[in-house]
Amino acid sequence: MGLANATAALDQGVRVLDASLGGLGGCPAAPNATGNIVMEDLVFLCRTVGIDTGVDLEKLIRVRKVLELEMPDEPLYGAMAKAGLPGLGKPVQ
Structure with a gap:
């Protein structure tokens, strides 16, 4: 739902949105939220x-790879890093 809400906000002219690399973060009082x-x-x-x-999206995905290596037990979310960028033919290494 987050991207759908972001899309609606962008459609209304909002230009400042909050996001986190790999979707990390959350509230310790609400585990798995x-x-x-x-x-x-x-x-x-x-x-x-x-x-x-x-x-720079390509660099951002490379930084995500560092997180994957340094935090192997932390689940990361999102589609771009898994699917790769169009035109590159494979996920960014």
């Missing part, structure tokens, strides 16, 4: 609809 927008997916969404975020 979801809701953080995955930054990689949000940046891709913005890029797709012509909004320049100033974020």
Whole structure:
């Protein structure tokens, strides 16, 4: 639902949104709660609809790979890192 809400906000002119790399974060009082927008997916969404975020998506996905290596027991969310970027043919390494 986070990306759907972000899309609605962008349609209304909002240009400041909150997101987190890999969807990490949350509230210790609500374990397993979801809701953080995955930054990689949000940046891709913005890029797709012509909004320049100033974020280098390829580098962002590379940083995510570092998180995966350094925090192997922490689940990361999102589609971009798993699917890869269109035109690259494979997920960013």
